[in-house]
Amino acid sequence: MDVNNINPVFEAFTCVLPQIGFQTVEKKEMTVAKAVLPNKGVMVNIGVVGTLKGTIVFDMDMDSAKKFASTMMMGMEVTEFDDLAQSAICEMSNMVCANACTNFSQNGIEGLNISPPVLLTGSNGFMKLSAPVVLVVRFLVDNSINVNLCVGLFNDTEAIS
DSSP states (O other), X not given: OOXXXXXXXXXXXXXXXXXXXXXXXXXXXXXXXXXXXXXSEEEEEEEEESSSEEEEEEEEEHHHHHHHHHHHTTTOOOSSOOHHHHHHXXXXXXXXXXXXXXXXXXXXXXXXXXOOOEEEEOSSEEEEOSSSOEEEEEEEETTTEEEEEEEEEEOTTSOOO
């Protein structure tokens, strides 16, 4: 996995979150995973096509998703993961991925497009991605919100699993 195909996404995440109300974004751990990810509660999948192909997934448990949405909605209490809270999480995903595309372009990787976000809720399920390998980075946001950022991007020379 080429670091040039993943770092722009992580840079976008750490750059965008402070712009939408978060105080701290700490990278905690990084793992390499197979293309099957367990759903802990809330997952947002954004497809990437163009020079690179694959997916970017934002993964968090339900409590973290509610806290995340609450911060995005200027501290409004989120007791139920309703349409407004879901929209906030999807909007963050769009903002991060659009920013990542700009970062890629600045690094010479142009022609990327992203799909609208697909939000999945529930637990005990799995998401199978089209990427051969997925890099999962766990972030701790504002000392209490766990977010896994899963990046599975590949170019035409890498095989699909």
